[in-house]
Amino acid sequence: MNILITGATGFLGTNLVQRLVNENHHVYLLVRNKQKLEGVYNQIPHHRHDQINVVEGDLLDEGLGISPDTAIQLKGKIDAVYHTAAYLSFDESERDLVFNINLKGTERVLEVAKQLQVKRFIHVSTAYTLGESTEGHEKLHSIDNEFVNAYEESKCHAEHLVMSYKDDLDVIIVRPAIIIGDSSTGEADTTFGLYGILRTVQLLKKRAERKQDKQSYRLLIERDTVSNLVPVNFVIDILALSLTSGEPGTIYHATNPNPPTNGEIFKAIKHGIGFHQVEIVSYEDEHLITEEEKKLNQPLEVFKQYLNRSITFDRTNTKKLLSEVNQEDLNMDEQVLLRIIQGFMKS
The missing domain is CATH 3.40.50.720 (NAD(P)-binding Rossmann-like Domain)
Structure with missing residues (x-):
């Protein structure tokens, strides 16, 4: 075409x-x-x-x-x-x-x-x-x-x-939903969403190495909330199928059927970046963080509504589209998350 x-x-x-x-x-x-x-x-x-x-x-x-x-x-x-x-x-x-x-x-x-x-x-x-x-x-x-x-x-x-x-x-x-890197290669050319958190943790690691301290840093993120991360190649799959098999007048959710919790994401981040002097705490405990930590949290403020609200997305149309062409749905496990983070570290 x-x-x-x-x-x-x-x-x-x-x-x-x-x-x-x-x-x-x-x-x-x-x-x-x-x-x-x-x-x-x-x-x-x-x-x-x-x-x-x-x-x-x-x-x-x-x-x-x-x-x-x-x-x-x-x-x-x-x-x-x-x-x-x-x-x-x-x-x-x-x-x-x-x-x-x-x-x-x-x-x-x-x-x-x-x-x-x-x-x-x-x-x-x-x-x-x-x-x-x-x-x-x-x-x-x-x-x-x-x-x-x-x-x-x-x-x-x-x-x-x-x-x-x-x-x-x-x-x-x-x-x-929130687009991240390729699930196979981890490659990404974006600074949005997950990558804001990755950059923050990477900067904390450099800061700790420079100061040679063992201080633990706290970031305000709800542990049990899910974040609907979706690899770019899956979004492309849905877009490509829409061209050949999509139903006119239809809306398709290119979303993750089993999105990870922020706790699971952060576990992968600490492992992938190799920095464990950071933890996530609930906004209920915001009063406990230091002035220094408040400044460290400022870059994440823009993502607050996305990091701290679990949303359920209906995927009826999307599942129908995938089944019609016998294509598997997205299955993003811990290994995929690690590949994404390692792709960030390489770039």
């Missing part, structure tokens, strides 16, 4: 391009800066580079900034669109920009898809469009919910917008 992709230079997008090209598809990558494509090309065998086509444009521009000549060339030629581009910021001061990119930008991509006579539109959202609820269903969540941040809210609005185009396009929404 000929497939247009937004967000191709991101962590998820780069992995998606690699999969699609290896499956003999031709990809058209919407990019604002061609120099950012170097990382994409580096992941693709040289003999497949001719399957990559660059489309200069910008999510913030009307018509995505695609030139009229290019639009004419692409009309009727693109079989599917993967819209993976998004602005991931929890900073409330950036609310307008977040909505402009994640909602208005999505509208621009949808309109271009219509104009190019694209058949299938696969929208990458997030499993956290459910607001402050603890149960996520594979259906649209209310835009009137209380949201943790503007990012979640903008993605929820964007989902409603995408579904409103279902009479014009075969729309599918894929909702990944």
Whole structure:
């Protein structure tokens, strides 16, 4: 197929391009800066580079900034669109920009898809469009919910917008949870979620080695809460299946059926990084931590709502999709977690 992709230079997008090209598809990558494509090309065998086509444009521009000549060339030629581009910021001061990119930008991509006579539109959202609820269903969540941040809210609005185009396009929404590295190699190119914790523990290790002390450091994380970590290759599996076997008008949760507890994650972190002078304590005991420890916890504050709330995700549609093609579901054990952490240490 000929497939247009937004967000191709991101962590998820780069992995998606690699999969699609290896499956003999031709990809058209919407990019604002061609120099950012170097990382994409580096992941693709040289003999497949001719399957990559660059489309200069910008999510913030009307018509995505695609030139009229290019639009004419692409009309009727693109079989599917993967819209993976998004602005991931929890900073409330950036609310307008977040909505402009994640909602208005999505509208621009949808309109271009219509104009190019694209058949299938696969929208990458997030499993956290459910607001402050603890149960996520594979259906649209209310835009009137209380949201943790503007990012979640903008993605929820964007989902409603995408579904409103279902009479014009075969729309599918894929909702990944917290994306981590490849389950086989541990490789990752992201600084979000788990990697914020890994960086914090790594810095504590260096600090302890420098000071040559045996002090134990406490981080505020609920031990028994589960964190829905999902390897990037599993998310790519769901995205690839959505192209060939996905049901139009359907939402798929690319989530972990058996997510680890924070206690299990932290056990793997201490083992993988080789640093045991750190422990996690409940927010109930926040009054016990020192001023020094409070400063150490500040980088984790942005992830507080994700590290300390167990969410159950319905996966009926996802399980059906996997079973139809006889593909195994995600099984992320302790060894996978260790590979992810070792992949972080190598990078």
